[in-house]
Amino acid sequence: MKKNTHVIPSVVKDPRLIEQRRQQIVEGAVRLFTKKGFHKTTTREIAKECGLSIGTMYEYIQTKEDVLYLVCEYIHTQLEQRLQQLISEEDTGRDSLEKSVKNLFYSVDEMSPLIVLIYQETKSLSKELMKYVLQKEEEITNIFEKILLKGLKDGTISIDPDSVKLMAHDIIVIGQMWAFRRWALKRFYTIDEYCQRQMSLIFEKLLSRG
Amino acid sequence: MKKNTHVIPSVVKDPRLIEQRRQQIVEGAVRLFTKKGFHKTTTREIAKECGLSIGTMYEYIQTKEDVLYLVCEYIHTQLEQRLQQLISEEDTGRDSLEKSVKNLFYSVDEMSPLIVLIYQETKSLSKELMKYVLQKEEEITNIFEKILLKGLKDGTISIDPDSVKLMAHDIIVIGQMWAFRRWALKRFYTIDEYCQRQMSLIFEKLLSRG
Amino acid sequence: MKKNTHVIPSVVKDPRLIEQRRQQIVEGAVRLFTKKGFHKTTTREIAKECGLSIGTMYEYIQTKEDVLYLVCEYIHTQLEQRLQQLISEEDTGRDSLEKSVKNLFYSVDEMSPLIVLIYQETKSLSKELMKYVLQKEEEITNIFEKILLKGLKDGTISIDPDSVKLMAHDIIVIGQMWAFRRWALKRFYTIDEYCQRQMSLIFEKLLSRG
Amino acid sequence: MKKNTHVIPSVVKDPRLIEQRRQQIVEGAVRLFTKKGFHKTTTREIAKECGLSIGTMYEYIQTKEDVLYLVCEYIHTQLEQRLQQLISEEDTGRDSLEKSVKNLFYSVDEMSPLIVLIYQETKSLSKELMKYVLQKEEEITNIFEKILLKGLKDGTISIDPDSVKLMAHDIIVIGQMWAFRRWALKRFYTIDEYCQRQMSLIFEKLLSRG
DNA sequence: GATGAATGAGCATTCATTCAT
DNA sequence: GATGAATGAATGCTCATTCAT
Incomplete structure (x- = not known):
């Protein structure tokens, strides 16, 4: 079932x-990574925070990096x-x-600290694990690519087919920037305003030739 | 002259x-941070790479964090x-x-690794120093805000005045994403294609009712 | 029956x-100790290798050191x-x-890795347990002492009686060195050559006064 | 000059x-290894015992294993x-x-604990470093091989040329066994007796055929 | 002003052993 | 009797920073 996922070995046998x-x-x-970042958090702190002894924690992971990977995977899965x-087969591409x-x-607004975490700590992973995380990031981007293609097919969205991939990335980035530029944006916009204004940026483009 | 800049004390007197x-x-x-990241680079390595002894290097900085700050400031200044x-008083807002x-x-294309560095390591700074770096980031964003306002004034750009700040941020982020999403984008677009397609996203919106 | 043997307590009652x-x-x-040495082998690995759970293994021993002791005892018993x-009452001392x-x-040739193991890991035992192992080593040496004494008595071997103990040790050591110096010796001698040449050292005069 | 010697890198530059x-x-x-063995000695203990801080010690070695290597090299060099x-060009082979x-x-008598140390801990070295130590062991054996060959040439020693290597090893092992079998031998022989009796094994006929 | 040896708190990780089930 | 999850003291090693020369 779970594909494109790195399996972290565990000494413990019971999968539950x-x-x-x-x-x-x-x-x-x-909780700790969003507060202090990955590097400044010690394994002992993680163990304590999650109510396990350090020894027990290491029965379920192999390295500290594994914890970061689990965290990244968790965040991506959440998103x-x-x-x-909210995706329904019945919606038009446009509506969807x-x-x-x-x-x-x-x-992104609700998961703000998590999104920032992904942005900042993915690079702390090894090449191997980073690959999996970036893959997942791409899969999430693909959700929007599919919707755009649907709209292109059912005529509710007008866009150069070669721009579909790019637009999907734009949407993701414009979404996520509310998290990673929050320090500047929140002084001028509420999430509602932000949403409305950015929507119009995206949709005027997509409907221009309507 | 230099404002909004943190002054790092030095034992050495000669400013030159x-x-x-x-x-x-x-x-x-x-060179080292872009290759290995801030945390995985040691002060010894930095000293060696820049041809100073570790002792001498510490005559010009106070902590390792100072180096990161100097680097961030340098990158921002470059950008x-x-x-x-390229900004000329004579251009219309639109042209500018x-x-x-x-x-x-x-x-961004040319400075790609530097842009990524800023994105990933700013959070490694202390609150105090991060403030200065984010301020600078905002100043850079302001460059585009000013241009948009000029266009608004001279009638070459049509945009809701309350969206100006946001559009400036959008422009910056869409620019920078070519660096921090390069791992995905470069498989589908060249920098020329990227530039052209993103320009049309930005400008169709800004000229919609032209 | 078993004398001079340390009895390791067990929680389990059934002696079989x-x-x-x-x-x-x-x-x-x-298998593990000869491959990786005592210290680099973990109790978990031992349990796995012998098909017991770690918990079950600890029902039959008290500490990891006990395993080493059992191993040493086993090797000595084998030898x-x-x-x-091959010792027969009827042989002359010389023939025996x-x-x-x-x-x-x-x-020693066949048990080579085991002999090396004894040489290298006996010192990892506690004073107490080492005593038993060295005792056993001495008993094995005594086998040759007895044979020499038999030959002395029956006139088939001529040796200073005060050198008997020493000669017994010499024989053991010359035998075992085929194991612990194998890294050097095997480049120059086969076991057959080794046996023949060392036999002649022991049995014949070595250096005539040219 | 120094050949067949592994060079351990040091952060410190001054060779003195x-x-x-x-x-x-x-x-x-x-001092510590002979008392407690390599594995039971911690790096902190070593640092303390030699009057360095742990950090300083690590400026001069790279791993704990390096310390063991230095120790082995030291012992071999001493021997x-x-x-x-005592080797003089003028002596006959026999006298030499x-x-x-x-x-x-x-x-060996004086260096007894050191010889035992070599016997027991060489195997704790990595393949790479063990190679160097065994090489040195062989070089020491070669000292006796050369002497035997000299005696063979000058006619003061009569021995099958193919047994020369073996005899050299025998001499070394018989020498070293005074250290590693001391626990048994010292109960029966003084070093003087040991020397005299083993010399006669090596130099004279061992067992005449009744 | 330059040097680089010294420092030691701090960190990730291991592993023999226990004990509740 | 068997199991294996839990424990945490212990260990090898790092590295930012200092300071005597």
């Missing part, structure tokens, strides 16, 4: 327990689920896009 | 020497200069914007 | 089971049995010595 | 200082020097051998 403990680990780690959730972009903006 | 040595330090550090350089956005895209 | 499980443990441990096996020395050489 | 500090390290380490020292074997026995 592994899932549960790793959930604990991720939750503790997220992906939120986005998939509108819903999804709005959904993206508000999701 | 300070400038020269810090230039060395920044150049060495940039700012490139952008300022076109020139500057194009300039931004190609500058 | 204890014997059987400990045999498993020794066999697994020998002792091989040597005792010849048979036994040859037997020693070929036994 | 490196030599001096490494001497300190070796002396401290020898080699002692042996080389007699002197050198006696020298070996008394050297």
Whole structure:
């Protein structure tokens, strides 16, 4: 089922327990990483924060980097689920896009510290693990690519087919910038204003030749 | 002259020497930080790379963090200069914007690893120093804000005045994403294609009701 | 019956089971210790290698050191049995010595990694346990002492009585060196050559006064 | 000059200082390793014992294993020097051998704990470093090979030329066994007796055929 | 002003052993 | 009797920073 996912070995055998403990680990780690960053958080702090002894924590991971990977995967999965959730086969491409972009903006707003975390710490992963995280990032981008293509097919969106991929990236980035530029943007815009104004940037382009 | 800039104390008195040595330090550090990141680079490595002894290097900085700050400031200054350089009083807002956005895209392309560095390591700075770096980031954004306002005034750009700040941020982010999403984008677009397609996104919006 | 042997306590009551499980443990441990050494082998690895769970293994031993002791005892017992096996009351001392020395050489050849193991890891035992192992080593040496004394008595061997103990040690050491100096010797001698030449050292005069 | 020797990198540049500090390290380490063995000695203990801070010690070595290597090299060099020292071009092979074997026995007696250390801990080295140590061991053996060959040439020693290598190894091992079997031998022999009796094994006929 | 040896707190990780089930 | 998850003290090693020369 789970594909394109790195499997972190565990000494412990019971898969239920592994899932549960790793959930604990991720939750503790997220709290610390968003506060202090990956490098400034020690493994002992993570263990303490998630209520495990350091020894026990290491039964479920192999290295500190694994924790970061689990965290990145968790964040991406959260975002992906939120986005998939609102997608309906019955919507036109246009409607679906509108819903999804709005959904993206508000999701990023709620997940703000997590989005920033991904932006800042992905590079702390090894090449190997980074590959998986970037793959997932691309899959999330593909959600919007698919919607755009649907709209292109059903005639509700007009866009140069060669710009579809780029527009998908633009949407993602414009969504995420609400998190990573929040320090500047929040002084001038609420999330509602932000959403509305950016929507119009995206949709005027897409409907220009309507 | 230099405003909004944190002054790093130095034991050494001669300002010429300070400038020269810090230039060395920044150049060495940039090479290492872009390759291995800030945390994985040691002060010894920096000293070696820039041809100073570790002791001497510490005569010109106080902490390793100072090096990162100098690097961030250097990168921002580089980018700012490139952008300022092409701005002429005589251009219309519209023309100036076109020139500057194009300039931004190609500058980001050339400075790609530096832009990524800023994105990833700014958060490694202390609150205090980060403030200065974000201020500078904002100043760079302001360059585009000013151009948009000029176009608004001279009638060559049509945009809701309340969207000006946001559009300036959008421009910056769309420019920088060519660096921080390069891993995905370069598989589908050249910098020329990228520039052209993103320009049309920005300008169709800005000229819609022209 | 078993004398001069340290009795390792076990939680388990059934002596048959204890014997059987400990045999498993020794066999697994020998494989690992000869490959990686005592210190670099973990208890988990031993348990896995011998097909027991770590918990079960600890029902039959008390500490990791116990495993090493069992291994040493096992190796010594192996060697002792091989040597005792070929000793016959009817042989003259001279004949018995010849048979036994040859037997020693070929036994060491076959048990090479085990002999090396004893040489290298005995010192990892506690004083207490080391005493037992060295005692056993001495008992094995005594086998040759007895043979020499028999030859002295029956006139088939001529040796200063005060040198008997020493000669017994010499024989053992010359036998074992085929194992612990194998890295050098095997480049120049086969086991057959080694046996023949060392036999002649022991049995004949070595250097005539030219 | 120094050949077949692994060069351990040091952060420190001054070669004099490196030599001096490494001497300190070796002396401290020898004291601890002979008492507790390599594995049970911690790097902190070594540092303390040799009067350096742990950080400083690591300026002169790279890993704990390096310390063991330095120690092995030191011991071998000590032994080699002692042996080389008494070798004179003018002696006959026979005389040189007699002197050198006696020298070996008394050297091993004095260096007893060091010889045992080499026997027990060489295997704790990595393949790479062990190679160098075994090479040195072989060079020491070669000292006796050369003497034997000299005696063969000048007619003062009669031995099958193909047994020369083996005899050299025998001499070394018989010498060293005074160290590694001391626990048993010292109960029955003084070093003087040991020397005399083993000399006669080597130099005269061992067992006449009744 | 330059040098680089010294420092030691701090960190990630391991592993023998226990004990509740 | 068997299991294997939990424990945490212990360890090898790093590295930013200082300061005597």
